[in-house]
Amino acid sequence: MDDDDYWNTSETKAQALSFDDDVLSAQxxxxxxxxxxxGKDEDSIFSTSNVKTALxxxxxxxxxxxxxxxxxxxxxxxxxxxxKSEPEETVAVTLKRLVLGRNCTLHVHRSIKSKKELLDGAxxxxxxxxxxxxxxxxxxxxxxxxxxxxxxxxxLALNHYIxxxxxxxxxxxxxxxxxxLGRSSEAAIYQYQHHVKTQGNNVDGLIKKLANLLANHxxxxxxxxxxxxxxxxxxxxxxxxxxVNKQELNNTSPLHCLAYCCTNHWHETAxxxxxxxxxxxxxxISPLQYDWVVLNVHAKLxxxxxxxxxxxxxxxxGRTTVSSHIPIETLLGRLSELQASMRLMATCVNKVASADxxxxxxxMYKIHSVVIETFAKQKDRIALTSYKMTLSPQSEEYILAExxxxxxxxxxKN
Numbered sequence: 001m002d003d004d005d006y007w008n009t010s011e012t013k014a015q016a017l018s019f020d021d022d023v024l025s026a027q028x029x030x031x032x033x034x035x036x037x038x039g040k041d042e043d044s045i046f047s048t049s050n051v052k053t054a055l056x057x058x059x060x061x062x063x064x065x066x067x068x069x070x071x072x073x074x075x076x077x078x079x080x081x082x083x084k085s086e087p088e089e090t091v092a093v094t095l096k097r098l099v100l101g102r103n104c105t106l107h108v109h110r111s112i113k114s115k116k117e118l119l120d121g122a123x124x125x126x127x128x129x130x131x132x133x134x135x136x137x138x139x140x141x142x143x144x145x146x147x148x149x150x151x152x153x154x155x156l157a158l159n160h161y162i163x164x165x166x167x168x169x170x171x172x173x174x175x176x177x178x179x180x181l182g183r184s185s186e187a188a189i190y191q192y193q194h195h196v197k198t199q200g201n202n203v204d205g206l207i208k209k210l211a212n213l214l215a216n217h218x219x220x221x222x223x224x225x226x227x228x229x230x231x232x233x234x235x236x237x238x239x240x241x242x243x244v245n246k247q248e249l250n251n252t253s254p255l256h257c258l259a260y261c262c263t264n265h266w267h268e269t270a271x272x273x274x275x276x277x278x279x280x281x282x283x284x285i286s287p288l289q290y291d292w293v294v295l296n297v298h299a300k301l302x303x304x305x306x307x308x309x310x311x312x313x314x315x316x317x318g319r320t321t322v323s324s325h326i327p328i329e330t331l332l333g334r335l336s337e338l339q340a341s342m343r344l345m346a347t348c349v350n351k352v353a354s355a356d357x358x359x360x361x362x363x364m365y366k367i368h369s370v371v372i373e374t375f376a377k378q379k380d381r382i383a384l385t386s387y388k389m390t391l392s393p394q395s396e397e398y399i400l401a402e403x404x405x406x407x408x409x410x411x412x413k414n
Contacts, residue, residue: 091117098130106137123156135161148180188217201250207238254283262297288325299338322351346370368397376404381412
């Protein structure tokens with residue numbers, strides 16, 4: 001058999017060296033140190049009778065560190081971790097790790113002195129997350145009363161903790177904190193806000209919660225009387241909404257409820273629960289608020305007769321005057337936006353006492369009759385003539401200005 005035939009036989013191929021898998025197992029690595037370094041056995045074709053078998057030390061093939069890891073892996077144990085020298089966990093080191101967002105253990109600081117230093121250090125840095133982390137650590141490891149005393153003299157930390165309790169909805173802890181600090185009024189308000197926020201459209205539940213809050217918290221001497229009154233008025237509103245039993249009115253404002261009554265129950269007499277006047281009395285809605293709601297509701301419904309009845313009156317000489325709690329300039333601006341008639345606008349402008357202001361407002365809203373009348377009263381022919389030229393020829397206002405200029409009874413000053 002020639003050389004080519006020998007290497008092409010299947011048996012020879014099976015014995016040929018394979019380079020596809022050159023990764024040795026742990027057992028194979030260990031076995032290397034226990035096998036001859038030259039030849040596998042005496043009958044090997046690579047052996048020679050003139051060379052003695054020599055064993056290589058395992059340390060020449062694998063480093064001691066790797067060998068240790070192999071042996072540990074074979075035993076099934078966890079590899080040991082090389083100990084590293086760690087810096088001492090001082091207050092400064094802990095604060096640095098907190099600010100940088102690194103893992104740190106606050107519980108190594110056991111003394112009250114180190115805990116105070118942690119808190120004061122976080123406050124000095126001004127990092128909100130660090131401050132809150134330290135405060136929560138103090139809450140876990142110290143008496144709450146002591147923590148509250150520490151916070152009372154550190155407003156920044158206190159405010160961060162209050163915000164945290166609010167955001168987390170921990171109303172009981174927040175109430176305890178503020179009450180212990182002598183801030184009962186704030187504690188009551190926070191509870192009120194929490195109940196309104198969490199009860200949603202559950203009117204019955206909200207009424208019960210607020211009634212209990214009024215009795216137990218808003219009755220405290222430290223709570224402002226005006227705040228107690230506002231909560232009591234709100235309970236009355238909720239009771240009215242429960243009586244009406246309209247889903248769209250639940251948890252709406254008194255003015256929204258008044259607008260509903262003006263729209264749907266305008267002619268109900270006072271004393272009736274649906275009467276606008278009854279809602280005003282129960283909720284102590286001011287006359288200014290009442291006038292504003294009535295104006296907007298009926299103007300949008302195009303019921304100008306109701307608006308004029310409400311805002312204009314006849315004096316004892318039969319002259320029409322304006323009666324409204326809305327400031328006149330505010331009233332004029334809103335009437336213009338709602339596209340009120342020029343007659344109503346003129347009536348309102350004529351109420352202005354100052355001739356200069358009256359003229360300014362009449363020109364602003366193009367109430368021509370008032371402008372012409374004002375120039376005539378001022379006996380200013382030149383001003384009236386100039387104004388006439390700005391009007392459309394042969395319009396009603398143009399003819400009024402022309403006739404006024406021809407009025408012989410007026411003694412013009414120019």
